[in-house]
């Protein structure tokens with residue numbers, strides 16, 4: 482099949498079989514407030530179901546504490562749901578053993594909020610990018626070195642950055658390294674959890690554009706999580722609005738902004754007046 486015919490038969494973003502489906506997931510924690518022996522439970526995620534489809538950016542938005550990060554951790558396998566299930570291409574994801582988790586970790590990767598804490602301060606960028614390739618024994622040593630160079634170029638950093646420690650880079654450059662690391666194993670889905678919140682306002686748009694460009698170039702799906710509905714609107718094809726552990730609204734970015742039904746969604750939008758009503 483030629484590249485053109487393949488592109489013609491490939492489903493458009495958001496169409497086709499979901500890559501990952503989350504079904505009726507609940508996560509409860511022992512409350513942090515009641516002390517070590519507290520019997521109080523926090524229902525962080527309360528019956529959440531959604532799908533991530535090929536080539537789309539799915540935005541998850543809601544106020545702090547609504548369960549966004551917990552949902553992301555379930556999606557990436559960092560957290561097991563208390564009940565409910567995650568499916569990969571229709572098959573239940575089993576993550577009982579380290580090998581299961583390693584296999585699923587190649588499919589879904591994650592970019593965290595703060596690259597200063599997400600990157601190992603004592604590792605050179607070269608070693609940070611090489612680490613997942615070594616762990617998964619990808620190619621020969623020469624191929625791994627070539628991949629590391631390719632990754633650093635993909636995120637717009639010079640080759641000289643390979644010999645830097647995180648502390649020698651700016652916040653934006655560090656987040657580029659974290660993105661490169663997330664792409665190292667050619668994942669199908671990148672989960673970006675508040676990826677610009679810890680950055681200077683001046684570099685936020687650059688990082689958002691980089692993520693969107695890479696998603697399009699590599700044919701990835703992205704789950705973009707933020708408390709900021711303007712940022713979510715900027716990058717997302719489809720948006721889930723979360724409140725108190727539940728999804729209260731779901732739809733295209735246009736639908737959410739033009740015909741939101743849920744009062745909570747309207748409240749979130751009212752807190753973003755400059756984008757909604759630029760003339761005000």
Ligand SMILES: Nc1ncnc2c1ncn2[C@@H]1O[C@H](COP(=O)(O)OP(=O)(O)OP(=O)(O)O)[C@@H](O)[C@H]1O
Nearest residue numbers: 510511513523525544545546547548549550551552
């Ligand atoms: N490990 C934990 N132990 C106890 N409670 C937790 C734990 N992790 C999260 N929670 C609680 O679960 C709820 C949801 O937290 P979560 O971090 O998923 O929300 P969030 O929307 O991502 O918020 P933020 O943007 O502030 O991280 C909150 O009430 C939080 O305090």
